[in-house]
Amino acid sequence: xxxxxxxxxxxxxAFAANAAAYREMVAVLRERQGWVIDGGEGRARQIExxxxxxxxMVRDRIDLVTDDGTPFLELSMLSGWGxxxxxxxxxxxxxxxxxxxxVPYVFIANDATVKGGSLLPMSIKKxxxxxxxxxxxxxxxxxxVDSGGAFLPLQDELFPDKDHFGGSFYxxxxxSAQGLPQLxxxxxxxxxxxxxxxxxxxxxxxxxxxxxxFLGGPPIVKAALGEIIEPDDLGGAxxxxxxxxxxxxxxxxxxxAYGLLREICETTNQRSFDHREGWIxxxxxxxxxxxxxxxxxxxxxxxxIPFDATEIIARMVDGSRxxxxxxxxGDSVVCGFARLWGHLVGVIANNGIIFxxxxxxxxxxxxxxxxxxxxxxxxxxxxxxxxxxxxxxxxIAKNGAKMVAAVANATVPKYTVLIGGSYGAGxxxxxxxxxxxxxxFAWPNSRIATMAADTAETVLVDIRVGGMRxxxxxxxxxxxxxxxxxxxxxTQSDPYYATSRLWDxxxxxxxxxxxxxxxxxxxxxxxxxxxxxxxxxxxx
Ligand code: COA
Numbered sequence: 001x002x003x004x005x006x007x008x009x010x011x012x013x014a015f016a017a018n019a020a021a022y023r024e025m026v027a028v029l030r031e032r033q034g035w036v037i038d039g040g041e042g043r044a045r046q047i048e049x050x051x052x053x054x055x056x057m058v059r060d061r062i063d064l065v066t067d068d069g070t071p072f073l074e075l076s077m078l079s080g081w082g083x084x085x086x087x088x089x090x091x092x093x094x095x096x097x098x099x100x101x102x103v104p105y106v107f108i109a110n111d112a113t114v115k116g117g118s119l120l121p122m123s124i125k126k127x128x129x130x131x132x133x134x135x136x137x138x139x140x141x142x143x144x145v146d147s148g149g150a151f152l153p154l155q156d157e158l159f160p161d162k163d164h165f166g167g168s169f170y171x172x173x174x175x176s177a178q179g180l181p182q183l184x185x186x187x188x189x190x191x192x193x194x195x196x197x198x199x200x201x202x203x204x205x206x207x208x209x210x211x212x213x214f215l216g217g218p219p220i221v222k223a224a225l226g227e228i229i230e231p232d233d234l235g236g237a238x239x240x241x242x243x244x245x246x247x248x249x250x251x252x253x254x255x256x257a258y259g260l261l262r263e264i265c266e267t268t269n270q271r272s273f274d275h276r277e278g279w280i281x282x283x284x285x286x287x288x289x290x291x292x293x294x295x296x297x298x299x300x301x302x303x304x305i306p307f308d309a310t311e312i313i314a315r316m317v318d319g320s321r322x323x324x325x326x327x328x329x330g331d332s333v334v335c336g337f338a339r340l341w342g343h344l345v346g347v348i349a350n351n352g353i354i355f356x357x358x359x360x361x362x363x364x365x366x367x368x369x370x371x372x373x374x375x376x377x378x379x380x381x382x383x384x385x386x387x388x389x390x391x392x393x394x395x396i397a398k399n400g401a402k403m404v405a406a407v408a409n410a411t412v413p414k415y416t417v418l419i420g421g422s423y424g425a426g427x428x429x430x431x432x433x434x435x436x437x438x439x440x441f442a443w444p445n446s447r448i449a450t451m452a453a454d455t456a457e458t459v460l461v462d463i464r465v466g467g468m469r470x471x472x473x474x475x476x477x478x479x480x481x482x483x484x485x486x487x488x489x490x491t492q493s494d495p496y497y498a499t500s501r502l503w504d505x506x507x508x509x510x511x512x513x514x515x516x517x518x519x520x521x522x523x524x525x526x527x528x529x530x531x532x533x534x535x536x537x538x539x540x
Contacts, residue, residue: 001321001338003289004314008298021301025444026509032496036077036090043089046113055187055210056254058094058111061144064258065107066098072107073097073519075130078507080122081500088114091122095130097139097519100265102272104523106134109144112188118148119165121157125502128163131171133505136438137523140181140270141172142261145197145211146188165193172200181268185257186211186237186247195235199246203264205257206237206247213240213247271526279373279529280521281344288514289320295510299445303421309334309349309379312419316514318342325365330357335365337374341518343525349379349419354426355386356394359403360540362429366406367537373529375413375521378431383452384424402540403429411533413438413524415517418446418495418504433503439520441513442504446495453489457482 009015037059038047050057056064059074066072073096080091092114098107108130110117119127134141150159158164176182184201190213198204198213206213214235221227221234233239241250251257276282298311314320317338324336334349346369348362369376385391385400407414407429416430416437427448431437442448450456461478464470491497499507508516 001319001323004310004320004322006290006311006314006320007308008294008311010294010297015297018299018301019297022296022299022445022510026296029444029507029509032081033077036081040089040114041087043113050113053210054254055112055146057113058109058144058146061187061254061258062094062096062098062107062109064255065142065144065261066100067102070099071515071519073516075133075505076126076499076502078496078499079126079502080120081496083122083500084120088120088122090114091120091126092117093119093123093126095126097133097523098142099273100142100262102274103265103268103270104137104139104273104526105265106130106139106141107144108141110147110188112146115151116148117146117188118151119158120151121154122500122502123151124158124164124168127168128171129502129505131168131175133439134175134180135171135178138178138180138271138527139523140183140268141175143182143184143197143201145184145186145190145194147194147197148189149191149194159193169193169196169200172197176200176202181265181270183261183264183268185261186213187254187257188212189217189231190214190235191217203249204247205249205251205260205264206240207251207254207257208237210254211237211247273522273526275526277526277528280375280525282342282525283318283339283344285339285342285518286319288315288317290315292316292511292514299420299443299510303445303447306352307381307420309351309381309419312379313338313347313349316340316517317345317347322347325368326361330355330359330361333358333362335361340377340514340521343518343521344374345377345521346374347377347379348430350382350426350430352381353383353386354400354403354429356391356396356399359385359396359399359429363399363402363406364537364540366403366410370406370410370412370533371535371537373412373532375415375524376410376431377517378414378416378437380416380418380422380426380430380432380446381420382423382426382430383421384426385429399540400425400429404435407431407435409533411530413521413530415520416440417508417513417517418442418448419510420446421452422446422448423451438524439516440504441506441508441516442495442499443510443513444495444507446498447493448495448498448503449489449493451489453486453493456489457485460485 080088094109182201184198184204186206212235237250240247414437
């Protein structure tokens, strides 16, 4: 593979202006992530009380379990951002991938300093998403439980439906049956539904004095039976480890519990992080030839000015080496092979609108990767498929559908990063959330919506003018529609709006993209080869 010949003038004023604007975006991201860790109204008091009870903060708990010097990939850190009156930083739950004794695990850990660790609609979505990641990547799950259970005022949004509370228990039971260890440490209340997290676990540790499990807490017992009982007498560590057998181990302190958990992990017989099954072609990794930090200067501060996807690839892949596929045809989609932390991948990246030829080229390339068993990395930056008579005559609807069908049926691992716009059906063809990429991350400059705000404004005004009420609509009313739609689209296409709702697995700093994808690929490389799809390469 040849090294990409970069055309970027890193000394230009445009580069400097872009870089300055991007650094500001990254500063905002860091600040908001900091708020998730210890911010929010009344949180200082909650944190103080947590410490006063001798309890460890949620991220420190994870740190105490994971191997020293290994990374923890935290997922969807900004879930719930801008929702719940800004009273639920991170939706009160931390999920991510950490390494214990050399083996990667999914962590699901409640943050008891946020609404008593109770689960809001976005918390349950995050919990379930983490379990789905475990299922797809063959990972055991460690639950650090410290939760008030369902957030009762919003019970209709989190209790009854398929992927709600019940769905999390359904997944837990099935993950265990798949041979993926489900391990719980009980560090707080596990009431009602919450009791099933430890109860469905393969092995359970309770910490004396803080861990409690009961189907009905003391207030319910008092109301139902007239019994007045202390929480520890109803469901403490002593009761459950010595009498009921709901728990298997009891420790005196949290620190002791994490040591014991690490010992349990030594017995789970799981494949290590470094294990490679050999079906993903691998070579010794090398860093990109260009400075990864230059991505800041390449991404246009003005999203109407395009930037070249090849320049991003040059700062992401090993040695900046890239073997392009059909480089002289359908060039609004860049396709080609490269290595990411040693793993051979097929990269598909947008340079704006997807035309007929670009859709066919991408389809052909997806088929090639599927046939050769090469994982796919999608870098989305598109306003969607081309509209207009010429495009329709060329069959854009069927050509876009070919790409969508190829993505949907590819069984090799797929990973998606939103590096710019993710609009319209471009989101689908480029492996958006609906197409089940193993991980989907977004950059803080990204935008996601059916269409851009100004296009939506024009479409909706045209619909009103051409519709039944068109002749009675005044110019002032049209102006009000324009303003309302523009504001709505601008708000809803903001990356923080998207990440808050778990449309992605997290907003990431572009300079970390390579390392994060490398970690995700290493997870797939330890697995058996996925069953092949149709494997036919049709020339388009
Ligand atoms: N639904 C809604 N809010 C809840 C909640 C729940 N299930 N559990 C806790 N909270 C809220 C509290 O109202 C409080 O909110 P505020 O800070 O806005 O006043 C905050 O979380 C902290 O709760 P608090 O009771 O002060 O914390 P604690 O650390 O002393 O106790 C629990 C934590 C989880 C043991 C305790 O809150 C509890 O028992 N909660 C209810 C458990 C339950 O019955 N759940 C049913 C699930 S189906």
